[in-house]
Amino acid sequence: MSAADFLFSPEVQKLLTVLYAAPADQWFPTAELARRTRLAEPEAAATVEHLVGSGIVKRQAAKGEEQPEAIRIDRSFVFHDQLRSIALRSFVAAEPIRSMLRSKFKDSVVRALVLGEDAQGTIELLIAHGQLVPDEAAMAAACQKLSKSMGRHLNVHVVPLARLNGMPARDPLAAKLSAPTVHEIIALGDTKAALPAERGGLLQAARKKLATLGRP
Incomplete structure (x- = not known):
């Protein structure tokens, strides 16, 4: 898979749509991303690994059972602004x-x-x-x-x-x-x-109508 194919794959688009829509400091467990994107959890987890490996998102380690591992957009990613702009202009x-x-x-x-x-x-x-x-x-x-x-x-x-x-x-x-x-x-x-009628076109039509009415 090429870099372009990866970045614009349906799975990546779905995850980035959720991540870019959220506040920059919001963390998402993989299970929550899977729920919001309607992806199977293994599929979401594999996509998360690609995003982490690419540097697009950052990972927060789990803190016990009540706070599972989570990710969020990494604003320090070298192409963050460009990628966000591309996402806004397309799928987001x-x-x-x-x-x-x-x-x-x-x-x-x-x-x-x-x-x-x-x-x-x-x-x-x-x-x-x-x-x-x-x-x-x-x-x-x-x-x-x-x-x-x-x-x-x-x-x-x-x-x-x-x-x-x-x-x-x-x-x-x-x-x-x-x-x-x-x-x-x-x-x-x-x-x-339909495009709006031009003023000249309206005036010409009115003149034709008046001419017709004035005929014997």
């Missing part, structure tokens, strides 16, 4: 958010961008809609459910596509859009959402 956050938007809001969401993550683990998300505006209550419920399953809070902005495309420098979101942490998870054409 981007993929679950993308899947939710494509399945529940495919008729309204035109673009979606993850703006970044703060020190508390809150993920900021910018959603641009087309002709249809996502139902506010449905979006709030879906994001709350996703937040619970991911173990991270979501700070969501829903704006018209025109605002995203023509955002002035004074817009509060403008500076965040220029940050290096931004990555797009839904691009134009990824969903069935």
Whole structure:
């Protein structure tokens, strides 16, 4: 197995999703990781050994029967920041958010961008809609459910596509859009959402309608 295959194997992704969602100082016994990831305990234990051996996580020795051996993310790992960023851009956050938007809001969401993550683990998300505006209550419920399953809070902005495309420098979101942490998870054409009609198109249609009405 290559290093890339190991890092992005389903078992590793499942464990890292739990570990990165938790506070940095939280320890997890292997049995607890197996329960949360729905992996068989021997499978979880083998994956933990690989993670420990790679330096990605650190191990705490057992302290009697009441405190079994446990692991947590090792922030001193030389590639910790890069690996965490990759995880955030893929299986930890981007993929679950993308899947939710494509399945529940495919008729309204035109673009979606993850703006970044703060020190508390809150993920900021910018959603641009087309002709249809996502139902506010449905979006709030879906994001709350996703937040619970991911173990991270979501700070969501829903704006018209025109605002995203023509955002002035004074817009509060403008500076965040220029940050290096931004990555797009839904691009134009990824969903069935209809784009908003252009002003010129609306005016032309209105003129044609008036011309038709004015005919004898």
